[in-house]
Amino acid sequence: MTEQNRQQAIRLFVAVLALTALADGLGNNIFSNYFNEVFHINSVQRGLIEIPREGPGVLCMVLVAALGALGNLWMSVAAQALVLVGFIVLGWMSPSYGVMLVFMFIHSLGMHLFMPLNDTISMDLAEKGQVGATLGKFKGVTTLFSMAAAVLVFWGFRSGFFSFETKRILPFALGAVVTAGAVVLLALMALTTPMKSGVKRHKLLFRRQYMPYYMVTLAYGCQKRIRIVFAPWVIINLLGQGADTVALLTIVTYFARTLTAPIIGRLLDRLGVRNMLWAEAAYIAVSFSAMGVLAGMLARGSFQWDDWQIWLVFGAYVLCVLFEQFSIVHSYMMRSIALDPGEVTQTLSVGLSVDHVMAILASPIMGLVWNAWGVQYVFYLAAASVLLQIFAASMTQEKAS
Numbered sequence: 001m002t003e004q005n006r007q008q009a010i011r012l013f014v015a016v017l018a019l020t021a022l023a024d025g026l027g028n029n030i031f032s033n034y035f036n037e038v039f040h041i042n043s044v045q046r047g048l049i050e051i052p053r054e055g056p057g058v059l060c061m062v063l064v065a066a067l068g069a070l071g072n073l074w075m076s077v078a079a080q081a082l083v084l085v086g087f088i089v090l091g092w093m094s095p096s097y098g099v100m101l102v103f104m105f106i107h108s109l110g111m112h113l114f115m116p117l118n119d120t121i122s123m124d125l126a127e128k129g130q131v132g133a134t135l136g137k138f139k140g141v142t143t144l145f146s147m148a149a150a151v152l153v154f155w156g157f158r159s160g161f162f163s164f165e166t167k168r169i170l171p172f173a174l175g176a177v178v179t180a181g182a183v184v185l186l187a188l189m190a191l192t193t194p195m196k197s198g199v200k201r202h203k204l205l206f207r208r209q210y211m212p213y214y215m216v217t218l219a220y221g222c223q224k225r226i227r228i229v230f231a232p233w234v235i236i237n238l239l240g241q242g243a244d245t246v247a248l249l250t251i252v253t254y255f256a257r258t259l260t261a262p263i264i265g266r267l268l269d270r271l272g273v274r275n276m277l278w279a280e281a282a283y284i285a286v287s288f289s290a291m292g293v294l295a296g297m298l299a300r301g302s303f304q305w306d307d308w309q310i311w312l313v314f315g316a317y318v319l320c321v322l323f324e325q326f327s328i329v330h331s332y333m334m335r336s337i338a339l340d341p342g343e344v345t346q347t348l349s350v351g352l353s354v355d356h357v358m359a360i361l362a363s364p365i366m367g368l369v370w371n372a373w374g375v376q377y378v379f380y381l382a383a384a385s386v387l388l389q390i391f392a393a394s395m396t397q398e399k400a401s
Helices: 003-026 028-039 043-070 072-092 097-124 131-159 170-192 208-238 243-299 310-337 341-373 375-384 386-395
Strands: none
Touching: 003 028, 003 072, 003 097, 003 131, 003 170, 028 097, 028 131, 043 072, 043 097, 043 341, 072 097, 072 170, 097 131, 097 310, 097 341, 131 170, 131 243, 131 310, 208 243, 208 310, 208 341, 208 375, 208 386, 243 310, 243 375, 243 386, 310 341, 341 375, 375 386
C-alpha cells in the first residue's frame, strides 16, 4: 500500500469509526430503556433477552471463518449492513416483540462481527512501530463520538425530542442513517484500498501459542461485567440514582477516555505488551478493589447523601469503567505474537467468542456472590481475575510490530 493510499484509507476509516460510534450510542446504549418502555418486559424476560443480544458474540469466530474469503473490508461492509437492517426494522417498522427479538439479534450479529475486523483494519493501517499510537488515536475518535451520542441521547430524552411513545423510534432511525453512511464508506475503502492482511484459513483457528491471548480475553470477559452490569447497578440500586445521573457519569467517562486512549497507545509502543499488561492488571486491581470497599460501605448504610464521600463513589465508578481503554493492548498483543498476519482476524474473533462465553457465565455467578456475601466481593472477584493477565504477561514473547 502506498503512503497516499494509506492516508486516504485512514481518513475514510476515521469517518467510519465516527459514524459507527454514533450509531452504537443511538442504539445499543438505550436498548434497556427501549425494552422497558415499549414492551414493558419483566425481570425474567430482561434476562432472557441477553441471549439474542450477547449470543452473536459467541458466534463471531464461526462467522469470520465462514466469510473469510471476502477479506476484512468486505466482511466489515456485511457486518454494518446487518446493523443497518436491524436499525431499519426497530426504528421505522414498530415490530412486535417476537419480530423485535429477531432483528435485534441481526443487529447484534453485525455489531459483534465488526469488532475484531475494526481492530485488524486499524492495525493494518498503522505505520511500523506506531501500531499502539494508531490504535490509541482511533480509540480516541470512537470515544469522542460515543460521548457526542451520549450527550445527544441525554438532551433528546430530557427535552422530549426523543421518545419511545411514538410509532417511529427516532434514535434508531437516526442510527440507521449514520450506519448507511458507514456501509458506503467501507465499500469505498474495499474498492480503493489494498489491505496487506486477510483471513488465511477459512476455518476455526485455535493454537497453543496463542494461549496468553485467550487468557487475557477470559479475564476481560469477567471484568466487563463490572463495566456493563455491576458498577452501574451500584449507582442505580445502592445510591438510588436515575438514568440522568448514569448518563452524566457516562459523558464524564467518555471525556476522560478521549484523553487517556492516545496516552495508552503511545505507552504501548514505548513499553511493549508485557509491561502494559502488568500496568493494566495493577490499574484494575486497585480501581475495582476501591469500588468494592466503597460499595460495601454503601450497602451497610455507612454513607449519607450529605457526606463528601459520595463523590468518591462517582470517581471510583469512572475509574472502573475507564479500564475498557486497555482493550487496545489485547489487540496489539495478538498482533505481536501472531505466527502469521493472516491469523490475526480469526484469532481476535475467537477471543471475542471466549470473552462472551465468560461474560455469560460470570454474570449469574457474580449476581449470586452479591446476594450471598455482599456487593464488595463482586468487585474483589473481578479484581482477582487480573491473575490471568499477569500469567499471560509472563508467557508473552512479543515480536516487533
